[in-house]
Amino acid sequence: MAFRLKLVPDETKFDFFRYQVYTFGLSAVLMVLSVIVLLTMGLNFGIDFRGGTTIRTESTTAFDIGEYRSALDGIEGIGDVSITEVFDPTFGEDRHVAQIRIGSVEDTEAMTPEQISDVETALKEVDPNVTFAAVESVGPKVSGELIKTAVYAVLAASVGILLYIWMRFEWQFAIGGVVAIIHDVLLTMGIFAALQLRFDLSTIAALLTILGYSINDTVVVFDRLRENLIKYKTLPLIEVMNLSVNETLSRTVMTAVTTAIALTAMLVLGGDVIRGFVFAMLWGVIVGTYSSVYVAKNIVLWLGVNRDFSKPDPDALPEQFRESP
Amino acid sequence: MLDIPLWKRVLILGVVVIGLVWAMPNLFYSRVEAHNDALAAAESAGFVTDEQQAAIDRWPGWLPSGLVNLGLDLRGGAHLLAEVHTEDVYKSRMDSLWPELRRTLAAERDTVGAVRRVPGPEDELHVEIGNPDQMARAVEVARALSSPVVSLTGAGQSDMEFSASGNVLTVRLSDAEKSATDDRTIQQSLEIVRRRVDEVGTREPTIQRQGEDRILIQVPGIGSAAELKELIGTTAQLTFNPVIQSGSDPDGRPGLGNIILPAQEQPNYYYTVEEAPVVTGEELTDATPGFDQNGQPAVNFRFNPSGARKFGAYTAANIGQPFAIVLDGEVISAPVIRDAITTGSGQISGAMDVAGSTQLAVLLRAGALPAELTFLEERTIGPELGQDSIDAGKIASIVAIIGVVAYVVASYGVFGVFASVAVMINVILILAFMSAIGATLTLPGIAGIVLTIGTAVDANVIIYERIREELRRGKRVVTSIDTGFREAMSAIIDANVTTFIAGLVMFFLGSGPVKGFAVTLTIGLASSVFTAIYLTRLMIVFWLERRKPKQLVL
Numbered sequence: 001m002a003f004r005l006k007l008v009p010d011e012t013k014f015d016f017f018r019y020q021v022y023t024f025g026l027s028a029v030l031m032v033l034s035v036i037v038l039l040t041m042g043l044n045f046g047i048d049f050r051g052g053t054t055i056r057t058e059s060t061t062a063f064d065i066g067e068y069r070s071a072l073d074g075i076e077g078i079g080d081v082s083i084t085e086v087f088d089p090t091f092g093e094d095r096h097v098a099q100i101r102i103g104s105v106e107d108t109e110a111m112t113p114e115q116i117s118d119v120e121t122a123l124k125e126v127d128p129n130v131t132f133a134a135v136e137s138v139g140p141k142v143s144g145e146l147i148k149t150a151v152y153a154v155l156a157a158s159v160g161i162l163l164y165i166w167m168r169f170e171w172q173f174a175i176g177g178v179v180a181i182i183h184d185v186l187l188t189m190g191i192f193a194a195l196q197l198r199f200d201l202s203t204i205a206a207l208l209t210i211l212g213y214s215i216n217d218t219v220v221v222f223d224r225l226r227e228n229l230i231k232y233k234t235l236p237l238i239e240v241m242n243l244s245v246n247e248t249l250s251r252t253v254m255t256a257v258t259t260a261i262a263l264t265a266m267l268v269l270g271g272d273v274i275r276g277f278v279f280a281m282l283w284g285v286i287v288g289t290y291s292s293v294y295v296a297k298n299i300v301l302w303l304g305v306n307r308d309f310s311k312p313d314p315d316a317l318p319e320q321f322r323e324s325p
Numbered sequence: 326m327l328d329i330p331l332w333k334r335v336l337i338l339g340v341v342v343i344g345l346v347w348a349m350p351n352l353f354y355s356r357v358e359a360h361n362d363a364l365a366a367a368e369s370a371g372f373v374t375d376e377q378q379a380a381i382d383r384w385p386g387w388l389p390s391g392l393v394n395l396g397l398d399l400r401g402g403a404h405l406l407a408e409v410h411t412e413d414v415y416k417s418r419m420d421s422l423w424p425e426l427r428r429t430l431a432a433e434r435d436t437v438g439a440v441r442r443v444p445g446p447e448d449e450l451h452v453e454i455g456n457p458d459q460m461a462r463a464v465e466v467a468r469a470l471s472s473p474v475v476s477l478t479g480a481g482q483s484d485m486e487f488s489a490s491g492n493v494l495t496v497r498l499s500d501a502e503k504s505a506t507d508d509r510t511i512q513q514s515l516e517i518v519r520r521r522v523d524e525v526g527t528r529e530p531t532i533q534r535q536g537e538d539r540i541l542i543q544v545p546g547i548g549s550a551a552e553l554k555e556l557i558g559t560t561a562q563l564t565f566n567p568v569i570q571s572g573s574d575p576d577g578r579p580g581l582g583n584i585i586l587p588a589q590e591q592p593n594y595y596y597t598v599e600e601a602p603v604v605t606g607e608e609l610t611d612a613t614p615g616f617d618q619n620g621q622p623a624v625n626f627r628f629n630p631s632g633a634r635k636f637g638a639y640t641a642a643n644i645g646q647p648f649a650i651v652l653d654g655e656v657i658s659a660p661v662i663r664d665a666i667t668t669g670s671g672q673i674s675g676a677m678d679v680a681g682s683t684q685l686a687v688l689l690r691a692g693a694l695p696a697e698l699t700f701l702e703e704r705t706i707g708p709e710l711g712q713d714s715i716d717a718g719k720i721a722s723i724v725a726i727i728g729v730v731a732y733v734v735a736s737y738g739v740f741g742v743f744a745s746v747a748v749m750i751n752v753i754l755i756l757a758f759m760s761a762i763g764a765t766l767t768l769p770g771i772a773g774i775v776l777t778i779g780t781a782v783d784a785n786v787i788i789y790e791r792i793r794e795e796l797r798r799g800k801r802v803v804t805s806i807d808t809g810f811r812e813a814m815s816a817i818i819d820a821n822v823t824t825f826i827a828g829l830v831m832f833f834l835g836s837g838p839v840k841g842f843a844v845t846l847t848i849g850l851a852s853s854v855f856t857a858i859y860l861t862r863l864m865i866v867f868w869l870e871r872r873k874p875k876q877l878v879l
Binding site for chain 1: 554769776783794
């Protein structure tokens with residue numbers, strides 16, 4: 001017998017609906033909490049969405065944020081400045097990175113080259129070793145549009161997925177799938193607001209991936225459910241659902257673990273530039289897996305399913321196909 | 326499902342082999358890049374230097390040489406989003422219409438009376454006429470100057486609209502003409518930006534129209550966005566105007582049809598020149614940096630036949646007179662005409678250095694921008710940061726692959742090995758396809774590949790779990806595998822199509838990082854379906870045929 005690593009036993013008979021009041025309640029509470037956090041704390045929008053300038057500085061010597069700040073205070077015509085030091089396990093002893101964010105003041109334009117070079121000279125004065133690894137500037141006119149397209153993208157993707165599931169399954173499944181998506185997106189935005197992680201264009205890409213991943217997971221369960229509904233015509237819906245989730249459980253766990261392994265590698269070793277993005281995806285994999293097991297099905301259960309979809313409605317058939325009485 | 330005909334086997338393995346060959350140049354990135362650059366440079370120059378030949382020889386020509394295009398966040402470079410002020414063109418259209426309209430109306434002076442341009446909005450022409458009761462006649466005469474709109478949507482409409490109130494006749498561009506003009510302005514700006522960026526010879530710049538009135542410019546390898554802005558943003562409107570007089574008074578009365586312009590190199594020195602130029606930069610065919618007779622940097626230029634004719638006629642008639650070379654509203658130099666210049670070529674000299682003459686030549690050759698640009702977004706990414714990201718991405722991908730392979734092999738044994746091989750070939754196929762179509766790999770794109778590594782196993786997992794179920798029911802090995810593959814199909818297709826929808830949306834609605842991510846994600850989806858279904862199955866079939874197992878532990 002060969003050794004096999006199995007996180008899930010061959011046959012499981014978990015009753016996924018036993019605690020449905022709690023699991024669904026937890027989801028509902030987390031969704032409400034996310035909305036509250038989003039409304040009260042708000043998202044920490046990056047310059048993509050808020051306009052402004054970010055400058056990433058690198059220095060071989062340790063620097064003092066206060067010194068940087070006072071160096072920039074004197075410059076005219078720039079907005080409010082926030083400076084954060086970036087720490088990363090992959091940085092060596094002689095690498096000190098800061099992220100400087102300057103709010104936008106002009107109406108439509110990105111920062112002028114003069115302003116940027118003023119900032120650079122001022123920083124060079126307090127820290128001669130400083131280099132500028134990246135300078136990015138977005139005008140407020142564009143940033144507003146970027147938010148709009150981002151929201152459209154998430155909406156359009158949801159609608160596309162809704163239509164596809166509707167076509168392939170039944171409308172109840174489509175609603176269940178989309179509620180699961182909303183659940184995942186909301187919870188991800190909630191954690192971004194709660195931890196005040198930077199929310200920018202890459203985060204939107206991450207959100208859309210979460211959406212794809214979560215629905216992928218949900219569809220695999222749905223697919224099995226559809227199959228079992230035809231196989232076990234008399235079994236109550238709730239039991240067919242339990243059976244289907246149990247049957248697909250080892251696959252769900254397996255895929256979640258492989259994806260999590262890959263993303264964790266990226267989170268730890270992929271560098272700080274992309275960390276927020278990878279964090280969003282990792283969180284999304286966890287939430288997405290949870291939602292396909294605990295959210296999507298509950299909705300379908302509540303809505304009920306037409307169990308007879310294997311057998312067409314006799315009245316809808318043309319004359320010659322009707323069974324003679 | 327399990328008896329795969331020979332041609333299919335050859336086809337599947339063929340795709341894998343082609344993928345390996347196409348992805349291979351990326352292993353020798355800098356060498357292949359040098360080879361490609363040298364080839365391109367040699368082709369445009371028409372000859373090959375020894376250095377270029379050496380670079381070309383370092384990569385055999387019969388091997389594919391397509392590379393994954395590295396995005397700015399990985400390579401370093403500058404990104405600009407420019408807005409074109411298309412309404413600038415309306416004003417110049419109105420300004421150029423005025424002399425013509427004045428002449429036309431002047432011919433009718435007896436009926437409409439005296440004609441005078443009065444101030445109005447920039448994109449409209451307001452004309453006051455002496456006899457308001459003859460306004461109908463004035464409008465009729467003016468209307469003769471309009472012409473039909475040349476565009477698909479605006480066909481049948483006139484390019485100008487005329488209206489009258491009191492004694493003022495108003496001319497403005499019609500909406501159809503405005504949108505046709507906007508379109509031309511953007512196209513022209515795009516072309517000029519492209520030529521200006523191409524002239525400095527950086528590698529594979531991206532210059533695209535975005536939306537109604539925007540241009541996206543991405544240039545890898547350039548030092549900063551400011552540098553790029555300087556190159557693109559200069560208007561380079563070149564004209565040659567007759568000089569009336571010169572002096573140090575900027576506020577004198579220039580006289581009708583004349584303007585006072587500052588000298589570029591001498592402070593407080595001004596030229597009064599005729600506003601209507603003899604020749605404009607639009608009639609230039611060539612401009613090259615060179616040196617004048619004193620050994621100072623200069624720019625040599627040549628006119629097209631009609632420009633040369635006008636220039637020749639003017640210089641012949643005005644020997645001994647100065648004439649001004651005007652660039653963007655400043656007089657660069659005002660030489661005295663010594664001879665008639667009938668060859669159509671000349672030289673601009675003035676206080677400039679070699680770099681200055683090179684840049685001026687670039688700008689002149691690339692023509693003038695039709696409208697002003699403002700920059701809405703600019704990003705500079707240093708090359709070191711990009712290199713760091715590549716290194717981090719490489720290490721993370723390798724660790725991700727090792728982790729996933731270890732877990733999958735521990736779970737499924739020899740079938741896990743098949744799945745792992747499929748996943749690795751999947752990554753190679755993604756890189757091969759991206760190289761073949763010249764897609765751009767960005768930092769989020771690397772994350773997309775890492776995510777694909779994680780999810781590519783999914784299709785295999787769905788299949789394997791099905792096979793396990795069949796085996797548990799006591800079915801024979803071959804039957805179980807066969808059923809496993811067949812039953813798993815619909816789940817795999819549904820799951821992938823939904824993700825594909827998300828990918829498509831990201832590609833069409835997204836920009837920048839979102840788009841880059843969408844490209845790798847969608848390519849990854851397609852290739853993971855191929856590797857999971859066809860390649861894994863082929864490996865399993867080979868295994869079945871060799872081992873003929875009576876029993877399978879999965």
